[in-house]
Amino acid sequence: MSENRINVTDLAEQLLGPYAELRKVSRARAARPELQRDPLLGMDEQRARVLSQLGILVEEDAVQRAFPTKFGGHDDHGGSIATFEELVAADPSLQIKAGVQWGLFAGAILHLGTEEHHAKWLPSAMSLETPGAFAMTEIGHGSDVAAVATTATYDEDSEEFIIHTPFKAAWKEYLGNAALHGKAATVFAQLITKGVNHGVHCFYVPIRDEAGDFFPGVGGEDDGLKGGLNGIDNGRLHFNNVRVPRTNLLNRYGDVAADGTYSSPIPSPGRRFFTMLGTLVQGRVSLDGASTSAAKIGLQIAVTYGNQRRQFNSTSDTEETTLLDYQRHQRRLITRLARTYASSFAHDGLLDKFDAVFSGRADSDDDRQDLETLAAALKPLSTWDALDTLQECREACGGAGFIAKNRFTQLYQDLDIYVTFEGDNNVLLQLVGKRLLTDYAAEFRKLDTGAMALYAAKQVGNTALHRSGLRSVGQAFADVSDERKSANFFKDPANQRALFTDRINAKVAEVANALRAAGKNPAKSAQAFNDNQELLISAARDHGQLLRWEAFTAALEKVSDPVTAEVLTWLRDVFALSLIEDDLGWFLANGHLSMQRARTLPGYLNRLLARLRPHAQDLVDAFGYTQDHLRADISSGNEAERQDEAMEYFRKLRASDNAPISEKALKKASA
Amino acid sequence: MSENRINVTDLAEQLLGPYAELRKVSRARAARPELQRDPLLGMDEQRARVLSQLGILVEEDAVQRAFPTKFGGHDDHGGSIATFEELVAADPSLQIKAGVQWGLFAGAILHLGTEEHHAKWLPSAMSLETPGAFAMTEIGHGSDVAAVATTATYDEDSEEFIIHTPFKAAWKEYLGNAALHGKAATVFAQLITKGVNHGVHCFYVPIRDEAGDFFPGVGGEDDGLKGGLNGIDNGRLHFNNVRVPRTNLLNRYGDVAADGTYSSPIPSPGRRFFTMLGTLVQGRVSLDGASTSAAKIGLQIAVTYGNQRRQFNSTSDTEETTLLDYQRHQRRLITRLARTYASSFAHDGLLDKFDAVFSGRADSDDDRQDLETLAAALKPLSTWDALDTLQECREACGGAGFIAKNRFTQLYQDLDIYVTFEGDNNVLLQLVGKRLLTDYAAEFRKLDTGAMALYAAKQVGNTALHRSGLRSVGQAFADVSDERKSANFFKDPANQRALFTDRINAKVAEVANALRAAGKNPAKSAQAFNDNQELLISAARDHGQLLRWEAFTAALEKVSDPVTAEVLTWLRDVFALSLIEDDLGWFLANGHLSMQRARTLPGYLNRLLARLRPHAQDLVDAFGYTQDHLRADISSGNEAERQDEAMEYFRKLRASDNAPISEKALKKASA
Structure with a gap:
């Protein structure tokens, strides 16, 4: 059969796809035990471990690819995705928590914010100085984002937005980084100015102080144990008339002037909404x-x-x-x-x-x-x-x-x-x-x-x-x-x-x-x-x-x-x-x-x-994963060893005329 | 619709089936928090908790039904199964660990042993004084029980069976109670006497002393964390020429006399094997x-x-x-x-x-x-x-x-x-x-x-x-x-x-x-x-x-x-x-x-x-489970409360002409 075997090396390279080199680097990282999941850890320990693993990723320049070069990134969007994906081999919690921090939270700042926001918040989001939550989903509106009930009402006098949760079904829910680690959140809310609702927009809202306590008006709950991904601290957030400066509106697709006038480069509210969501x-x-x-x-x-x-x-x-x-x-x-x-x-x-x-x-x-x-x-x-x-x-x-x-x-x-x-x-x-x-x-x-x-x-x-x-x-x-x-x-x-x-x-x-x-x-x-x-x-x-x-x-x-x-x-x-x-x-x-x-x-x-x-x-x-990625006992060769040992035992038994049992007799007797 | 509703009470009774009363008793037990799973416990705590829950079952006469009346049982086989099944509502680990102890381990003594064995071992198995493992499956032979390689060779001189594991694939594997709690095991092995293999039989083998240490010749490993059922201490066992008295053979379907002569009420080895396994x-x-x-x-x-x-x-x-x-x-x-x-x-x-x-x-x-x-x-x-x-x-x-x-x-x-x-x-x-x-x-x-x-x-x-x-x-x-x-x-x-x-x-x-x-x-x-x-x-x-x-x-x-x-x-x-x-x-x-x-x-x-x-x-x-069994937040009525609160909010908003947003506008804006 040997001459009829496929070319595993070439096929493996083809399967790595257009970002082969970046995938190899990321796979080498995923092969390191300190970045891998330890299934024996309880929820609290697992959360702490994954947070510290995010720190390793920052140190190793593993999370910056999608961001602008002026912030130390590489402006490489496809390569960034390929890099993150491969983390699943180490620990899906690591992949997803990285996705929450850099894909969703920092991604919202990058894609929905403008220059001033980038300069102000991207560096600390990228460095993990500010772990952040992406506060879109609500208890009452999981998939129907257009209907979120959280409001951001503009107050012309103070030039602030008032972020408010009107009822319990409007609590933000299932947010990674919300239960423990998040210091800020990108919050999706209905933007209301001059008595008119302009639909869902995104706001940068600080949620916890340096000591890890909620700021006044912000509250939340821990989602606790989940079916999996317990390296991520999912939780709920709610807001009781929390005020943020007008400029905390991530205003790429819609802005409010100091006097409360709304403007947008996209006139149609529907198209505006889908454009904003499209960045996700x-x-x-x-x-x-x-x-x-x-x-x-x-x-x-x-x-x-x-x-x-x-x-x-x-x-x-x-x-x-x-x-x-x-x-x-x-x-x-x-x-x-x-x-x-x-x-x-x-x-x-x-x-x-x-x-x-x-x-x-x-x-x-x-x-x-x-x-x-x-x-x-x-x-x-x-x-x-x-x-x-x-x-x-x-x-x-x-x-x-x-x-x-x-x-x-x-x-x-x-x-x-x-x-x-x-x-x-x-x-x-x-x-x-x-x-x-x-x-x-x-x-x-x-x-x-x-x-x-x-x-x-x-x-x-x-x-x-x-x-x-x-x-x-x-x-x-x-x-x-x-x-x-x-x-x-x-x-x-x-x-x-x-x-x-x-x-x-x-x-x-x-x-x-x-x-x-x-x-x-x-x-x-x-x-x-x-x-x-x-x-x-x-x-x-x-x-x-x-x-x-x-x-x-x-x-x-x-x-x-x-x-x-x-x-x-x-x-x-x-x-x-x-x-x-x-x-x-x-x-x-x-x-x-x-x-x-x-x-x-x-x-x-x-x-x-x-x-x-x-x-x-x-x-x-040809998938190219090594035992460092597979890590299963049954992919280690142990099973082949056991089988060989058993076959050797029976081979010796067959060779010995004085054997008390023959393998065949042994099998026949119970057949 | 009310006049066209089904009769839930009658249907519930029908669904409880032929053992309705026993199921109700068992469900009442499963509704008690001390018998339920606590998902936050780590593996070690979960194992200890389930062991102690088995003790509660013994105290409450909840495990004896299938056993003979002379040992305090009820000779009620169907009722016993119905009783055990309902424990799944409390914790599947509790159901399965009870199944290991009373269905498999004690069940093997009951169904494969004879009067002497019942008198000697059933009481302590029933009372949990002797937690036991059911040692049938081998690493190399999961489903093919007829081919297990563990041997029980009769030694006429000492009138003992020698239980032996010839190679690693013959280790007994995935056995509940083997990793920690088991004091004895019912071991399935090829019975060899006078140089002839008579096929698979079951032996009662003590494995641990009072202090919890393995007896000489017995060894094992802990299977460790599993995908679920972590209230059960699954593990492996192996035997290095471990001697047990001749009478430890559970001899209902096959016996060896003191002089090594084999006899069985079922002449065909194949039928004998399936009869023994049929009790399972x-x-x-x-x-x-x-x-x-x-x-x-x-x-x-x-x-x-x-x-x-x-x-x-x-x-x-x-x-x-x-x-x-x-x-x-x-x-x-x-x-x-x-x-x-x-x-x-x-x-x-x-x-x-x-x-x-x-x-x-x-x-x-x-x-x-x-x-x-x-x-x-x-x-x-x-x-x-x-x-x-x-x-x-x-x-x-x-x-x-x-x-x-x-x-x-x-x-x-x-x-x-x-x-x-x-x-x-x-x-x-x-x-x-x-x-x-x-x-x-x-x-x-x-x-x-x-x-x-x-x-x-x-x-x-x-x-x-x-x-x-x-x-x-x-x-x-x-x-x-x-x-x-x-x-x-x-x-x-x-x-x-x-x-x-x-x-x-x-x-x-x-x-x-x-x-x-x-x-x-x-x-x-x-x-x-x-x-x-x-x-x-x-x-x-x-x-x-x-x-x-x-x-x-x-x-x-x-x-x-x-x-x-x-x-x-x-x-x-x-x-x-x-x-x-x-x-x-x-x-x-x-x-x-x-x-x-x-x-x-x-x-x-x-x-x-x-x-x-x-x-x-x-x-x-009509399935008849109550919130004590369901225990889900989302089956508690919380969701209905949240929905009502939200609808009330929008109702008031619609009623108020001065509302800054109307619900309709809010929805239209993002549509």
Whole structure:
């Protein structure tokens, strides 16, 4: 088999993506024990440890990349995300607490503030002299930021804003750094001046003095123990008519003059709101990458163990079967390996897009909207996949998977909330769905509606959906004759693409038609929207999967080694076909696959998995994490040693005629 | 709506099942804080706390039910399981540590030992004077118990057994009570006498002295922190030629005379092995029940919150939408509510069967095998469903779901390993699959093989599968005309049953035919088996779901209140149809559903969910847990209070002409 192995070195380099060198530096950092999680620490100790780890990051110039060069940064937005993401290998709490401090808190100052604010607050935020909370979410308004109820009312006499929490549901909630360490907060509130509400704006509000006590009017609570990420001191904040100077309004997108006059470079309140929130997309981008990394770590551990561990003897009386030789084990791990590869390649594209927008290389309104949609489509898939993959790895390693030092449970617990924060996955997918619908409807209006039949939306797919990242269908769904073998059909990328594209188009068209039928009555329209919520969210999910499929397919073209290219093509096919299998009912019910073809799919997929099985170890090794990152007992080689020792024992037993038991007798007796 | 509400009181009583009174007593105990988990405790404190809680259980006569009356027990096997299961509401660690001590350790003495052993060791095991470990699993042999490598070699001279661990993979592993508290262990080892191995037997082996130090030759390690269940001191044990008296062999199913002669009431080694292991089925039964209880607790919390929490305003400018009014939220929670009901009713049947076998009322070989198959089919479904349900509840409650005191994450972490221990879910399902295959093949041999076409297995279904718990198909799959409405088709229980039954039969037939085609060559046969492993496991899963469907359907007949009966019938339909939707591709590809009918299924399911939505609170309240069991902040009514306060604020604001902001303006400004 050796001559048919993939080129792990080259593939590893490709997987590191456009920021390979920065990732290596960050991974070297994540390999150091003093930056890693100690699972035996209690909450208080864990919080203190992570705070001190943030200090190490500052000392080592590890957090400054995204900031302006004049403050010691590098103006490197994509590189900054890549650097932070890799911290997940050390400790997700470290990654997220760094994200709170430099991505959210300092990021709000950078992106929503102006020169004066940068000069005044960025240095101390960057140096961690001022740990800060990002006070956006409220108890009563988790995802609906536009409806936050905290008010910032301008007082012309004192030239101050009065920050106020009108009721308990308006308490700011789940804020990292709020329970203990935060000295200031960037607070999102409804800006009211001269009796008019101008919508949500962000204010810099000091919250604690040097001794760590709340300033007058500021209060809060500790969220206490969480399901994971206990290195972060999440908490609640509330404000009782707290006054801050007028200039504490982060005024890049909206300002109030001394006399109380409001002004903004963006006249539309809606667009202003989304522009301000758009600066937060970096959180979603980095969760997408970190989740993918965590899935890689889980798979590298589980595949290594599955390649060493033996259980039951199926074909031999004396040799037990290696776990990964079982079909079910291949199903469990290799399908998820395929998804993780897809996620990894898709993330590189997202990071490119992010860097283009944030560096200003390509930051038109359309670019920004595309970035938003791309992040909103990919973050849900990768964060859910990380949990699914870590859990399956945990179970595939049996009892050993449950031991904390084998990592799965700890990573799962820490990553659990990734599906909720920085945009709840279901809410994000609904945003993607609305975008698909808007793009579709814009095209739809230009067409003769009489010609539009349900399930026929694919005819407009080429132009209608490309703005959201969809490429053209390339070719219409081919009605392939029965003679052509199913396997050839399924492995043809044009067919894979057509199936995915048609599915999105048809679902979006179905929702659009239902909305059209409901007419313009707001109650009926809202009802129709809700009646199709599940379908629209599923279209959005399909859209994200298509983006991943395209990224995976594009990555294949960059592989020069023929064996690697062939193996990765099988893996891409597994990715595509397992998705089709998951939704086989839809493809059949809507006439995109024949019964005959559908029946061959599971078997073909199983054969692909068996073909990939000898390459599984190389494919996870190409992720490039070392035992310093994996740190699991079961990825250390201990299991192989134990297996060898046991086999040696039985070998000696077989060789000895006087052995009191033979291995075969031993097994037969209990069979 | 009030006159159309279900009868919660009666339904609650029905859900408590055949051991209602014992469950109430156990629930009252689980409501007491001193028996509950304190999530802030570290591992060492948690272990100590749970040990002391076991002492409370002993004092209160809460652990003795399954034991003989002459030792102060009640000879009540089903009641004992029901009692233990409910402890999960207090703390899963308490449930499992009690299970280790009284179900496994004392259970091995009771079921595998004889009178002398009972008299000698049961009292101290029951009183917790001797905490014990159940030393079956080995590092190298988790699920393959027949292959354990620990040996017990009889020494005629000293009339002792020599317990020995030949290599590291044979260390006993993951044993509760092994790391700290255990004073003795029931050790499973290959019994060797006169140079012959008679297979796995169980031995009573003292492991620690009064001071807590290992006896000479005994060693071990602490498994340390786990993903959950940290109230239990799991660890490893190994034995270096440790001698125990001949009479420490628990000799109910196999004995060695003083001169080394082996004897057994069960001549076949294979049957002997399975008879001994069969006594362990109670663990699976109680995990099935406890998992269902945990899912109930999760749903009761999440539905309560989903009924109070509001987010976004869809149909009104001023009123936000309650979460459970969103279609997606209904999909997430109500489909899982239906599964939990099915699981609850199925568990009652399992408990009946268990009690019949263990009480001796009906304990033929066939009864025992049916019990094994039933437990092996249901335990995987309920333990996986519990994790799936708890995770979905966690996510459906957003950030609040991640706070430890809201329970989901803690229950998830503790229940995670339920899918692995007491029989790994995939291994159990494979056993069920093999049983289905055996039953099928037995029938198969009597038939003209030439008449057997693939996918035509339903003709033999009535007789072939009933021994595994399948009832007759009742009626053949009806080829309903297109005119009949799809909804009528889907809600007809005969059709639901036929779809489920046909699916199992067809899958089993497909595997059987593949095995037959492979012939008798062992390597080819093993390969064919492995090539169909995924399919066979999926048939086993389908079988378990059919058993649940039958239990749910049977339970409907016991409901007298018409509104309750109607609502529960919708819920049963949701259970059935969401399963069919999950595997829609199979039903279509194999000709069991038409495309037209399949396309109507998601919409019909959504309408059923909307119809059930007003009853969701009543349906979870009928689970009967109180806030003392739920203990979540978000199930306490706090959320409703917060929402009321906020609405009152906006109401006053609207009433005041001089208000600086109107709620509407506030919302519009950011829209």
